[in-house]
Amino acid sequence: MSGRSVTEFYGIGVGPGDPELITLKAARLIAQLPVLAYPAPLEGESLARRIAAAHIPAGAIEIPIRMPMSPAHTPAFDAYDRAAQEIDAHLKAGRKVGVLCEGDPLLYGSFVYLLERLGDRHPATIVPGVSSMMACAALARFPLATQDGSVALAPASLPEAELERRLAHADSAVLFKVGRHLDTVARVLERLGMAEGAVYVARAGQAGETILPLAEARARGGIYFAMVLARKSAR
Amino acid sequence: MSGRSVTEFYGIGVGPGDPELITLKAARLIAQLPVLAYPAPLEGESLARRIAAAHIPAGAIEIPIRMPMSPAHTPAFDAYDRAAQEIDAHLKAGRKVGVLCEGDPLLYGSFVYLLERLGDRHPATIVPGVSSMMACAALARFPLATQDGSVALAPASLPEAELERRLAHADSAVLFKVGRHLDTVARVLERLGMAEGAVYVARAGQAGETILPLAEARARGGIYFAMVLARKSAR
Numbered sequence: 001m002s003g004r005s006v007t008e009f010y011g012i013g014v015g016p017g018d019p020e021l022i023t024l025k026a027a028r029l030i031a032q033l034p035v036l037a038y039p040a041p042l043e044g045e046s047l048a049r050r051i052a053a054a055h056i057p058a059g060a061i062e063i064p065i066r067m068p069m070s071p072a073h074t075p076a077f078d079a080y081d082r083a084a085q086e087i088d089a090h091l092k093a094g095r096k097v098g099v100l101c102e103g104d105p106l107l108y109g110s111f112v113y114l115l116e117r118l119g120d121r122h123p124a125t126i127v128p129g130v131s132s133m134m135a136c137a138a139l140a141r142f143p144l145a146t147q148d149g150s151v152a153l154a155p156a157s158l159p160e161a162e163l164e165r166r167l168a169h170a171d172s173a174v175l176f177k178v179g180r181h182l183d184t185v186a187r188v189l190e191r192l193g194m195a196e197g198a199v200y201v202a203r204a205g206q207a208g209e210t211i212l213p214l215a216e217a218r219a220r221g222g223i224y225f226a227m228v229l230a231r232k233s234a235r
Numbered sequence: 236m237s238g239r240s241v242t243e244f245y246g247i248g249v250g251p252g253d254p255e256l257i258t259l260k261a262a263r264l265i266a267q268l269p270v271l272a273y274p275a276p277l278e279g280e281s282l283a284r285r286i287a288a289a290h291i292p293a294g295a296i297e298i299p300i301r302m303p304m305s306p307a308h309t310p311a312f313d314a315y316d317r318a319a320q321e322i323d324a325h326l327k328a329g330r331k332v333g334v335l336c337e338g339d340p341l342l343y344g345s346f347v348y349l350l351e352r353l354g355d356r357h358p359a360t361i362v363p364g365v366s367s368m369m370a371c372a373a374l375a376r377f378p379l380a381t382q383d384g385s386v387a388l389a390p391a392s393l394p395e396a397e398l399e400r401r402l403a404h405a406d407s408a409v410l411f412k413v414g415r416h417l418d419t420v421a422r423v424l425e426r427l428g429m430a431e432g433a434v435y436v437a438r439a440g441q442a443g444e445t446i447l448p449l450a451e452a453r454a455r456g457g458i459y460f461a462m463v464l465a466r467k468s469a470r
Binding site (some may be wrong): 011013015016018019020021022023024025027028040073104105106107108112113119123124126127128129130132134135138141142143144145146147148149150151152153154155157158165166168169170202227 | 246248250251253254255256257259260262265310339340341342343347348350354359361362364366369370372373374376377378379380381382383384385386387388389390392393400401403404405412420427454
């Protein structure tokens with residue numbers, strides 16, 4: 001808790017998708033670390049790896065942490081257990097390990113599950129990253145908060161009444177992982193007087209980037225990695 | 236709102252303080268743009284400029300936006316008016332202008348005041364940055380949110396009852412600009428069952444960096460640019 005210690009275990013935010021939104025620190029560490037782990041779908045390419053690809057040296061040992069990328073409610077604990085064992089073995093052998101994380105490692109990031117499994121034995125150095133929240137707001141030119149404003153962040157998968165409770169007293173709202181919950185989100189925002197001006201952003205900084213007014217997105221139907229930004233109309 | 240247009244006006248997040256937490260995109264743009272504006276105290280050095288210093292070319296035209304840096308409630312609207320006029324003149328003359336912003340431009344950033352004054356005439360390209368929220372969480376190894384968690388962001392300067400209302404239904408809380416409001420923040424967190432494990436972080440990634448349990452920080456007294464991270468004990 002107090003101060004920093006020299007560690008060999010790194011959680012590295014690689015930003016929201018645009019490879020240019022990686023930090024200098026992340027790029028430097030990725031180029032230096034001998035072992036790199038990252039979440040990956042059961043088959044195919046890891047988004048975190050793709051974002052960082054330009055900085056990964058040819059000789060790096062790579063550990064894809066393969067798991068279902070569906071919006072399931074239960075994290076793939078088995079996959080994290082196995083990855084934690086593999087990472088632990090490298091660290092014990094004196095090899096520094098970095099875990100690449102989309103966005104920021106500690107805001108809705110799966111790195112927390114590895115931290116829970118390894119943090120006691122291997123104090124982590126965490127490199128913060130640009131969150132998808134900031135990337136979506138930037139694309140939509142949507143101020144998240146000024147001087148006295150409060151912001152509520154919530155996953156759209158919460159039960160409707162619970163979601164409403166979490167957003168009720170905020171000046172603006174950021175809904176993560178909207179996808180098939182778009183109708184629920186829209187209803188809640190309407191009841192709270194936050195639907196007007198609300199924006200839907202999907203695949204920020206990646207192929208298929210989409211920025212739409214909420215009502216229009218609702219007509220088209222959402223996708224999983226989308227976000228909705230909203231604020232109270234009476235300001 | 237929909238899609239991007241080619242613009243000459245940039246809001247550039249330079250991250251929370253550590254010059255290595257700037258993004259590749261921010262560094263590239265700062266090196267290229269002929270005119271750079273940034274908030275600065277009435278006398279002395281601008282933090283945003285200091286973070287970006289390594290990338291600023293010798294020949295750049297610089298516009299320090301000087302204003303009181305005290306935790307006053309009223310932003311320095313006169314200073315923004317004057318800066319907006321100056322920026323407008325450069326843009327009209329065909330010179331590209333970047334505004335450097337500590338952290339992220341749209342999360343408690345003063346860039347919003349320039350966007351309000353110039354956004355209609357000069358659609359801005361906004362480069363998101365790592366927020367102090369992420370930097371503080373990283374230093375404290377404090378998970379902000381996992382799967383189903385919600386997060387409330389609020390300025391500590393809100394009236395006590397109002398602050399409590401904003402945080403009441405969140406799983407974790409991020410309090411900005413804590414400073415002299417540390418006692419208020421601590422009382423609210425205690426009533427909400429969020430005081431246990433709460434962390435105080437000041438000057439993240441800069442000289443004088445401080446990470447303390449909330450109770451200990453309270454005994455010492457806070458400073459303005461500090462942050463408190465907290466979460467519900469029963470998870």
